[in-house]
Each structure stands twice: as C-alpha cells, then as structure tokens.
Amino acid sequence: MALLNTEGGSLGLLDKFEILHMPMLMDHKYFGLPYNSCEIDIPKAEVGLISGGITDEMRLRIAEKMRRQCSVIVALGTCAAYGGIPASIDSFEDEELFGGSRRGAEETDSETNSVLDVPKFLGRTFALDEKIDVDITLPGCPPHPDRIAAVLESVINRKSLDWPLKAVCDSCPAKREGKGGVHKIRRFVKNARYQVNKPLSEMRCLLEQGFLCMGPVTLAGCAGTGGGLPRCIEARVPCRGCHGPVRKGGNQLLDILNALASNGIDTKDLAGRFLPHLFCGARAGLAGRRSVRTAPEF
Amino acid sequence: MLRQTEAARSPVFAKEIIIEPVTRIEGRAKIGITLDDTGSAARVRFHMTSMRGFEKFLVGRPAEEAPGILACISGVCPLQRHLAANQAVEGCFGTKVPPAGRLLRELSQVLAHIGSKTLHFFFLAGPDYLVDSNRYARNIFGIVGQDPELAKRVMQTRYRAQMMLEKLAGRCIQPDAIVPGGFSRPMSCLERDELYAGALEQLEFAGFAVEFAKERVFPRLETELMRLGDIESGFLAMVNTEDGSLSLSDGALRLMRPDGSFHEFWGREYSDFLGEHVEPWSYSKFHYAQGWGEGFSMDLDNPLGIYRTNSLARINVADCISTPLAQAEFVEFRSRFGRPAQSTMLYHRARLIELLHCCEKAVELLEDPRITADHVRNEAVPREGRGVGCVESPRGTLIHDYSTDKDGFITRANLIVGTSHNLAPINMSVTRAARDLIRNGEVTEQVLNRIEMAVRAYNP
Amino acid sequence: MSDGNVGFEPRIVAFTCNWGAYAAADLAGAARVQYPAGLRIIRVMCSGMVHPGLVMETLENGADGVLLMGCHPGECHYQNGNEKARARSAVIEEVLLLMGLEPGRFRLAWCSSAEAERFAGIVRETEEALKAMGPSRCRTPIDSNSESVQCL
Numbered sequence: 003m004a005l006l007n008t009e010g011g012s013l014g015l016l017d018k019f020e021i022l023h024m025p026m027l028m029d030h031k032y033f034g035l036p037y038n039s040c041e042i043d044i045p046k047a048e049v050g051l052i053s054g055g056i057t058d059e060m061r062l063r064i065a066e067k068m069r070r071q072c073s074v075i076v077a078l079g080t081c082a083a084y085g086g087i088p089a090s091i092d093s094f095e096d097e098e099l100f101g102g103s104r105r106g107a108e109e110t111d112s113e114t115n116s117v118l119d120v121p122k123f124l125g126r127t128f129a130l131d132e133k134i135d136v137d138i139t140l141p142g143c144p145p146h147p148d149r150i151a152a153v154l155e156s157v158i159n160r161k162s163l164d165w166p167l168k169a170v171c172d173s174c175p176a177k178r179e180g181k182g183g184v185h186k187i188r189r190f191v192k193n194a195r196y197q198v199n200k201p202l203s204e205m206r207c208l209l210e211q212g213f214l215c216m217g218p219v220t221l222a223g224c225a226g227t228g229g230g231l232p233r234c235i236e237a238r239v240p241c242r243g244c245h246g247p248v249r250k251g252g253n254q255l256l257d258i259l260n261a262l263a264s265n266g267i268d269t270k271d272l273a274g275r276f277l278p279h280l281f282c283g284a285r286a287g288l289a290g291r292r293s294v295r296t297a298p299e300f
Numbered sequence: 301m302l303r304q305t306e307a308a309r310s311p312v313f314a315k316e317i318i319i320e321p322v323t324r325i326e327g328r329a330k331i332g333i334t335l336d337d338t339g340s341a342a343r344v345r346f347h348m349t350s351m352r353g354f355e356k357f358l359v360g361r362p363a364e365e366a367p368g369i370l371a372c373i374s375g376v377c378p379l380q381r382h383l384a385a386n387q388a389v390e391g392c393f394g395t396k397v398p399p400a401g402r403l404l405r406e407l408s409q410v411l412a413h414i415g416s417k418t419l420h421f422f423f424l425a426g427p428d429y430l431v432d433s434n435r436y437a438r439n440i441f442g443i444v445g446q447d448p449e450l451a452k453r454v455m456q457t458r459y460r461a462q463m464m465l466e467k468l469a470g471r472c473i474q475p476d477a478i479v480p481g482g483f484s485r486p487m488s489c490l491e492r493d494e495l496y497a498g499a500l501e502q503l504e505f506a507g508f509a510v511e512f513a514k515e516r517v518f519p520r521l522e523t524e525l526m527r528l529g530d531i532e533s534g535f536l537a538m539v540n541t542e543d544g545s546l547s548l549s550d551g552a553l554r555l556m557r558p559d560g561s562f563h564e565f566w567g568r569e570y571s572d573f574l575g576e577h578v579e580p581w582s583y584s585k586f587h588y589a590q591g592w593g594e595g596f597s598m599d600l601d602n603p604l605g606i607y608r609t610n611s612l613a614r615i616n617v618a619d620c621i622s623t624p625l626a627q628a629e630f631v632e633f634r635s636r637f638g639r640p641a642q643s644t645m646l647y648h649r650a651r652l653i654e655l656l657h658c659c660e661k662a663v664e665l666l667e668d669p670r671i672t673a674d675h676v677r678n679e680a681v682p683r684e685g686r687g688v689g690c691v692e693s694p695r696g697t698l699i700h701d702y703s704t705d706k707d708g709f710i711t712r713a714n715l716i717v718g719t720s721h722n723l724a725p726i727n728m729s730v731t732r733a734a735r736d737l738i739r740n741g742e743v744t745e746q747v748l749n750r751i752e753m754a755v756r757a758y759n760p
Numbered sequence: 761m762s763d764g765n766v767g768f769e770p771r772i773v774a775f776t777c778n779w780g781a782y783a784a785a786d787l788a789g790a791a792r793v794q795y796p797a798g799l800r801i802i803r804v805m806c807s808g809m810v811h812p813g814l815v816m817e818t819l820e821n822g823a824d825g826v827l828l829m830g831c832h833p834g835e836c837h838y839q840n841g842n843e844k845a846r847a848r849s850a851v852i853e854e855v856l857l858l859m860g861l862e863p864g865r866f867r868l869a870w871c872s873s874a875e876a877e878r879f880a881g882i883v884r885e886t887e888e889a890l891k892a893m894g895p896s897r898c899r900t901p902i903d904s905n906s907e908s909v910q911c912l
Contacts (some may be wrong), residue, residue: 021441025321025328027423028439029749032320060320060349080372087372090357120347120583143372189708191364191393191480192679198486237470237477238485242368256812256855263847270850281372 018158022047032064042067049157051150053078055085056128060121069134074157076138077130078150080281083141084246087281089127138163141221141246143281148226169248170217170224170232170241175203181210186268188212194238202231208240214272216243219257243281254281317743322346322752324424324439326416327719327760331751333734339741341734346727348584348719348760358713363389363704364480364680366713371475377718379412379465379475380693381700383549388700389480391568391687393708395680400673401482404468406549407495407665408475409691410658411465413548414502416694416759417655418458421509425648425756428749429517435745457505464498467491482677489672496666503659510629510652521645527736529644529729529754531600532558534589534607536574536721537614538692539564544619546630546657548692554617555589555607560639562617563591567690570699574716575605577724586724587716598728600735606728609696609721610758611650616640621653623660629653644729647757682708693718694759719760729754769798770890772883773818774827776871777807779837781829783873788880795880796887798824806830807868808841812852815866816859824896825865825886829879832870842870862893 022045023030032042042063050072056062069075077083130136140153156163190213196205208215217232217240224245225233234241243254263269320330328350336342358366367385371378383405390397397405423440431442444451468487469475477484487495535556540547555573556562565573575590588596588605597604607613616639621627630653637646665671682704689700695718703712733754737747776782782803788795804810807830815826828849830842849868856863869882 025323026326027324028441029323029435031323033318058349087369120581121349189362189364189682191682191708193479193484193677196485198674199488233466233470234476239470239476239479242476244372253813253816256816256851259851259855260812260848263851264844266847269847269854272854 019049019154044068044071046071048072049074049076049154051076051078052130053082055081055088056124056130056133057088058121058123062124062133065130065134074137075130075134076140076153077136078140079145080141080143080244080246081127082130083139084281085127085129086143089129090281139250141244141281142224143244146224146226148228149223152227165223167248168222170220170222170235170245173222173225173229174207174217174232174235175201176205176207176235177203178207179210181265181267184210184212184265184267186212187214187262187272190214190240194240196238202236205238208235213240214258215240216254216258217241218261219243219247219252219254221245221248246281315741317748319748319752322755324427324752324756325760326419326424329755329760331730331755333738333751335738335741339739341731341738344727344731344734345581346723346730346755347582348723355713355715358702358710361710363392363682363702363708363710366702366710367478367480368476370715377412377416377693377695377698379408379469379478380691380698380718382475382478383409384689384691384698384700385702386478386480387689387691388687388702389689389704390680391689392685392702392704393480393680393683393687394685395481395678397482398673398675398678399670400486401676401678402550403665403668403671404483404487404676405478407662407671408465408469408478409549410661410665411461411468412475413658413694414506414655414662415458415461415465417651417658418454418461418505418509420694420759421513421648421652421655422454422458424759425753426517428753428756429520435749438749453505457502460498461502464495464502468495479677480680484677486674486676487672492666492672496663499659499662499666503656503663506652506656506659507625510656513649513652518649521648522643525645525753526643528750529733529757530642531606531644531725531728531732532603532642533725533728534558534592535613535616535640536589536607536609536697537617538690538697539618540622543622545622546614546618546620546654548658553690553697555591556613556617556640557589557592558640558642566688567699568686568688568701570688570690570701570716574721582723584723585720587721588724596724598724598731600728600732603728606724607721608725608758609718610647610694611654612641612644612647613696614692615650615653621657623657623664625660626653626657629656644754644757647759651759684708695719696721719758722758722760726755726758726760729758768891768895770796770824770887770895771822772796772799772825772827772886772890773802773823774799774829774883775802775804775807775810775814776827777830777837777841778803778805780831780835780873781807781869781871781879784871784875784879787874788876791876793876793880795883798887799883806836806838806841806845808836808838808844808848810845810848812848812855815852816855819856819859819861819865819896820898822896822899824893824899825867825890827882827886828866828868829871829882830868832872835872861896861898864889864893865896 021028044067050068052065052068052075056065080086081088138153140149142149152163194205194208194211194213209217220241220243225231232241247254259269259272315335317333318330322329322331327348329346329348332345333341334343354370358369361369366389367382370385371382427438427440427442431437431446437445440451470477537554538547538551539545539554540551552564552566553570554562554564563573573589573591574587576585577588577596578585589607590605592605594604615630615633621630633649633653684704684706686703691698698718699716701714702710705711730751733751737750776785785801807828810828818826828845830845831837833842836842846868852866853863856866867886871879871882
C-alpha cells in the first residue's frame with residue numbers, strides 16, 4: 003500500500019515501470035486453467051518487491067519463483083527484511099500460541115488436495131533472505147514511499163543506493179542532557195514531558211526521560227529521504243524500532259538491553275515482559291543475522 | 301503450463317479450480333472449487349491465508365504495549381486495531397479519555413475510513429465496473445489509460461487523505477499517536493487549519509464519488525449483477541446509544557436478524573451473543589450468532605446463525621446518520637432497498653454513503669473548537685481489570701477483550717478481527733456465485749472474476 | 761538427555777580479560793595445572809568489552825557453555841569494565857531464557873592474574889555442570905535454508 007503513496011500519489015514513477023503482477027491491484031493469478039499445482043506463474047521482470055515474512059509453504063514457493071524470474075529482488079518492509087513481529091511471536095510453540103484458533107494442515111480432509119486448502123505453516127516466520135538471495139533490503143513498517151521510489155529509481159539508473167547507516171538518534175533533534183538520572187525504565191502510561199507548540203528540539207530526549215526509546219539501536223530514515231524527523235518521536239512517542247537494526251546483522255533486543263545495562267539502567271524483566279518491540283525477530287536474529295555457515299570444527 | 305491469455309476466452313473444462321491469489325483485495329485469500337460429475341460447483345472454500353492468531357503473544361505483556369505490538373502485525377486496518385486495543389486497555393485501567401483526545405481519535409478513525417473506502421471503490425473493486433473485462437486492463441492502470449483525469453484525481457485525493465492521517469497520527473499506516481488515555485500530543489491551530497482545508501476537499505470528492513457511482517456503476521450493479529453472491533443473513537454493527545445513528549468509534553452493538561428484529565448490547569457482552577465455530581479445513585474461526593440459539597450452518601438454503609458486518613451491516617442496523625448529506629443518501633437507500641437489505645452488491649453503495657458521512661464528520665470534528673485543546677491524555681494507571689474495546693473498521697466490527705493483573709500486565713486476551721465475522725458469509729457468497737455461474741464444468745476467466753467480485757464487495 | 765551425556769565433552773568458550781583471567785590461564789599452562797581440553801580461550805582486553813551478542817553468537821554456533829572472566833571487583837585495569845560486564849551478564853541471562861537455553865550455560869567469574877588454580881577450578885566446575893546439562897540444543901550446524909528448525 004505504501005507503493006501507492008510514492009511521489010505524492012502521482013503517476014510519475016509508474017510511467018517508468020510496467021507493473022506485471024501485484025495481487026492487491028491487478029488480476030494476474032498464480033495458477034491458470036486447468037489447475038496445475040506444479041508451477042506458479044509469475045512473469046519475468048527486472049524488479050520483484052516482496053513484502054511480509056515467509057510463514058508458509060505457499061509464500062515460500064512464491065518467493066522462490068520470484069527469485070528465479072526477477073533480476074533484482076527487494077525485501078520490502080521490516081517483515082520481509084528481518085521477520086518482523088510475527089517472527090518474534092513464533093518464539094512460542096505452535097500449539098501453545100494458536101490453541102483453538104488455528105489447526106495444522108494435517109487435520110484437513112484426507113480426500114482433498116491439500117493445496118486447495120490452507121498452506122502448511124513452516125514452523126516459524128523466516129526473513130526473506132533466510133530463504134532466497136535478496137539484492138536490496140528496505141526496512142520500515144511500512145517503508146516510507148520516498149525510499150521505495152528511491153529504490154526503484156536506483157534500479158532504473160543502475161546506481162547503488164548509498165544510505166548512511168546511522169541510528170535514529172542521529173536524526174533526532176531532542177535535547178540531550180545526560181542519562182544519569184534514569185535508573186529504571188518507565189512505562190509509557192502518560193505523555194512525555196514537552197511544551198505544546200514548541201519544536202522537537204526543545205523536548206528532552208525520551209530515553210533520558212526514562213522511556214524505552216529504541217532510537218539508539220534503530221536505523222534512521224523512517225521519515226523518508228528528505229531528512230524528516232523520526233515519525234514516532236515527532237508524534238512525541240518513543241521510537242519502537244520498526245525500521246530495523248542499524249546494520250543488517252544487528253540485534254535490536256540485545257543492543258538496547260546492552261546499552262541500558264552499560265549505563266546503569268536496570269534491565270530486569272525488560273527482555274521478557276516488555277520485549278522491546280522485536281522487529282528483527284526472525285529466530286536466527288535473536289543472536290544477530292549472520293551469513294550462513296556451519297559450526298566451526300573444534 | 302499455459303499462461304492464461306485472452307485467446308483462451310473459450311471455456312476450459314476442469315475438475316478443480318483454484319483462484320489464487322484473490323486479487324484486488326487488501327488481505328490475502330484464495331478460493332478452491334471442486335466440481336462434481338455434472339460440472340457444477342460441489343465444494344467451494346474461501347480461505348483468508350493472511351489471518352493468524354496473536355492473542356497468546358499479548359499475555360504477560362504490559363497492557364499499554366499491546367496496541368503497538370498489534371499494529372504491526374498486518375497492514376490491514378491497523379488504525380482501528382490500535383484504537384480498539386487502546387480502548388480495551390483503558391477499560392482495564394479505568395482510564396477516561398479527555399474530550400480533545402476523543403475528538404482527535406475520532407478524526408483519525410474517519411480519515412482512515414476515507415482512505416480505505418476510496419482505495420476500495422476506485423482501485424480495488426472499481427475496475428470491475430469501469431474498464432472492460434480484459435484481465436490486463438482491469439485495474440487502476442487500466443483506468444489511467446481509459447480516463448486519465450479521473451485516475452489522477454482519485455490517486456491524488458487518496459494520497460492527500462493518507463497524508464492528513466500521517467500528519468495527525470504519526471504514520472499513515474501505523475498510528476502511534478493514539479495511546480492509552482488519549483492522544484500523544486495536541487493539535488495546533490495551524491495544523492487544524494491545514495487539515496480543515498483537506499477535509500473540505502475530501503468532502504467534495506466524496507460527493508463526486510457518489511454521483512459518479514450513481515451514473516456509471518450502480519445502474520449495472522443494482523440490476524443485472526444484483527444477485528451476484530446473494531445470501532440471506534443477519535447483521536452486526538455499532539450504533540450511537542443516544543439516537544441509534546451510525547457510529548464508527550463509540551456506542552453499543554446491534555445484532556439484527558434477517559427479519560429485521562435486533563438485540564442491542566454493550567461490547568463487553570459480546571460473548572453472550574457471538575460464538576466461534578472451527579472448521580477442520582480452515583485456520584480461521586467462523587463467528588456466528590450463538591445468541592439466536594439456532595447453531596451454525598453455511599447451507600445456502602438454510603443458513604443458521606449467519607450474520608455480516610462492514611458497510612452494508614452498518615447501514616442496515618442504524619436508524620439514521622448524523623450528517624446531512626449522508627443521511628439523505630441513507631433515506632434513499634432505505635426506501636429503495638428496505639431493511640435489512642440483503643444483496644451483497646449493495647455493500648458498494650453502503651460504502652460510499654459511509655465515505656460521504658466520514659468526510660462530513662471530519663469537517664464537523666475540525667470545526668469543534670475543543671479539538672485544539674492542550675489536554676489530550678489522562679494518565680493510564682495500571683491496575684487489575686477487564687476491558688473490551690469495540691470499533692468499526694472498514695472490514696467490520698473489531699473487538700478487543702483484555703484482562704489485566706494488578707500490575708497492569710495482560711493475563712488474557714481475545715481478539716475478533718473485522719473480517720472474521722464475514723468469513724462464513726463470504727464462503728456462502730462465493731459458493732452461491734460459483735453454483736450460479738459454473739454450468740457443465742465450463743469455466744471462463746470472466747466467470748472466475750465474477751466469483752471474485754462476490755468477495756470484493758466485502759472488502760476483506 | 762542422559763543418553764546423550766555418555767562420552768559427552770562439553771565445548772566451552774571462555775572470554776578472558778588480558779590483565780586477569782588470561783594471565784591466569786597462561787600461568788596455569790606454564791605451571792601444568794590441568795583444565796579440561798574442551799576449553800577454547802578468547803583473549804579480550806577487558807571483560808567489559810564483551811557484547812552480549814558475542815556470547816549469543818558463540819552459543820548459537822554450537823558452544824555448550826560460555827565463560828566470561830574478568831578481574832575481581834575493584835581491580836579492573838580500566839577502572840570499572842568488570843562492572844559493565846556484570847551489568848551485561850544480567851542481560852545475557854534474561855536473553856538465554858528467551859532463547860530457551862539453560863541459564864547455567866553462561867557464567868560470569870572473577871579471576872586475577874595469579875590465580876591459576878582458581879582459573880582451572882572454575883573451568884572444571886563449569887565442565888561438570890555442562891556435562892549434567894548435556895549438549896546444547898544449538899549444537900547442530902545452522903543451515904537457515906533448511907526448513908527444519910535446528911535451533912531455537
């Protein structure tokens with residue numbers, strides 16, 4: 003949906019692209035007639051944008067087919083890039099989580115073709131690059147339309163993107179006076195202290211006010227490419243980390259807990275009960291996403 | 301594997317048909333149809349493949365974090381989910397929202413509805429009626445080609461509606477400014493003036509959309525296509541308790557039977573009236589009106605316990621609409637189609653009446669001087685309690701039911717998503733459409749799209 | 761779990777600070793003080809520089825246990841690095857629970873440069889504890905392209 007908001011909702015960007023497959027807007031189907039389960043039909047294209055994590059077999063098949071058919075694959079959004087919150091949710095056992103609200107595919111009628119029914123859950127939610135090679139990762143919940151446009155422009159012009167890997171704090175103008183006064187994180191049950199109608203630069207840093215702001219461990223740029231202020235902080239709400247880690251291998255949970263602990267702030271219970279919004283939650287991401295390698299020989 | 305081309309308009313004979321993905325809807329879904337030996341649709345199943353249960357994850361979390369966690373689970377109806385979650389937390393903590401906070405939240409709610417309905421009518425469902433039936437042109441880009449001025453106006457107006465919401469609530473798709481106790485920051489007079497100008501523009505566009513639809517879409521929709529996906533059901537929606545008028549944010553629920561009689565109840569009593577049924581072939585729960593005492597059945601000839609939510613329900617269940625232009629349309633609707641109106645295709649007209657109402661409401665809210673007051677949030681003090689938040693989303697009635705312990709951590713959560721209520725009805729509408737349209741095993745691409753149109757009316 | 765313990769040699773990784781524990785380990789070697797062969801030592805300048813992510817990565821890659829060893833409180837070469845290590849250990853312990861790993865797989869210990877015996881003793885104790893726990897569930901190689909969940 004963010005795609006529709008690029009360039010002020012105008013069609014300028016879309017002039018340069020022909021969209022061949024986009025289920026929300028267009029009618030291209032995976033299977034034609036007669037129904038044939040072997041092959042998903044996705045046209046060849048220069049760019050493939052995939053949003054959402056890989057949760058079930060069908061999404062996996064679609065992603066794999068898109069990888070084969072597209073020259074450039076973009077992981078669009080934090081769920082595709084890092085697994086997102088659904089991946090954090092998957093740290094529970096399937097039965098415990100879903101209980102009566104979901105059944106496994108094994109329970110389907112044995113006479114039916116299971117592909118006609120619901121796709122089989124994969125056990126957990128995967129980030130896109132755990133399953134296929136990804137050329138460009140564009141985090142965000144959702145990614146700002148400007149950044150989507152920039153990615154598409156870079157593909158047309160064959161220029162690589164050069165976004166600085168900075169934390170949200172870098173782009174946040176809030177006043178810093180030192181964290182010394184904070185010993186325990188406060189719950190966000192009342193508004194932050196700020197003066198109404200004064201700019202953000204006159205508000206004290208939310209972390210220094212004792213709120214759990216994920217700014218230090220989150221990639222800057224959620225407000226687009228025009229240097230805008232971090233969106234949540236502009237609304238006077240602590241950053242939730244939805245833009246993912248500053249660098250691809252980063253683990254926001256560990257990084258923020260580490261930062262707090264190193265500054266003498268009590269982190270007890272923060273991990274489990276508060277669970278700093280774990281947007282990079284693809285399970286392997288609990289220890290940081292690294293390239294695949296086997297365990298070293300001892 | 302043959303790709304479907306226009307040359308293959310001639311019918312194909314198949315035993316199993318899969319429509320995947322169902323296109324031009326916001327959620328993810330598929331339809332599986334099995335034909336019997338006579339070539340008729342014997343078994344039809346509609347699956348929402350994007351629905352998952354998240355209640356368990358909330359348990360043990362501080363309640364005020366629930367809205368933020370839930371907002372990022374799917375891109376569909378996040379604002380309403382955020383709002384309902386906050387209402388549930390406020391119910392648990394006994395927190396009241398100050399007037400300015402309430403106005404700001406209601407404004408966000410109507411702005412979100414405006415964006416969604418514009419998207420749905422023009423981008424998603426519209427192409428079925430506005431461009432010819434060539435599959436490749438049957439989309440917003442086809443509209444661009446056929447009527448560039450219209451397309452441009454639609455896209456830019458919708459974009460501006462989305463930007464208004466972003467300015468107001470933080471992120472146009474995830475609204476972080478809505479917090480337990482109210483809103484995270486007040487609106488300045490300057491912002492109010494900008495939004496007011498925007499709201500007037502949206503209102504003008506809504507008026508245009510209604511007239512446009514009456515001229516170009518409804519004549520066909522409400523004659524030859526009127527029976528598409530036709531079923532009989534009850535209806536569930538929210539109304540204002542004072543005057544029974546249509547309500548999106550605050551009020552009581554009405555559950556109406558097919559004969560027009562209804563029960564009115566508070567959101568927190570929902571479990572007395574609404575039950576859940578599980579089918580082995582679906583991950584999702586099917587909701588039904590257990591309060592009617594007749595059980596659950598999706599049999600087209602003898603439906604039991606079936607009710608619908610979303611635009612058509614809201615129009616059927618309400619006694620009136622509080623804003624004048626929409627009320628005029630409402631009166632016309634009621635006199636032409638009765639109460640409750642059952643035809644699935646009437647969802648589209650109902651949705652545009654709501655669009656008009658939301659635009660009028662946005663203007664009205666922005667004219668209220670209290671909306672720029674400084675005090676927008678009361679402190680939410682964690683405590684033990686139970687809260688049920690109810691709002692109307694573009695998809696249907698959203699219910700969030702939480703309980704908290706003495707420290708304000710969630711001990712139990714139950715969520716009913718807007719689309720959940722409509723799962724059984726959509727299955728039935730799709731079955732009806734498939735049975736009516738597929739004869740002797742002949743299936744064309746146009747027939748399949750017609751079946752999808754029965755789904756699109758619901759905007760799942 | 762008990763079947764898997766037969767012949768099980770825990771793989772232990774110890775982050776040891778240069779000024780304290782590493783020197784002790786060195787001394788243990790020179791003085792022929794025995795400690796388990798399954799130990800791998802990683803020298804860091806200060807225990808306070810070990811990011812929890814390093815510990816998690818070590819466990820994720822198949823170590824059965826991780827030791828973080830720094831100077832006794834008050835004796836840190838860099839004033840208070842070991843206090844930071846202690847604060848971070850609390851983080852590590854919480855995250856281990858989230859990962860579904862036994863908290864005993866990570867241990868923080870203090871050791872000065874002269875305490876060769878103490879060093880060896882800590883390693884031996886750790887090995888005993890890990891033998892009782894059994895191999896870490898993260899032991900199999902991580903292949904994120906396979907659908908079966910190997911770890912966590």
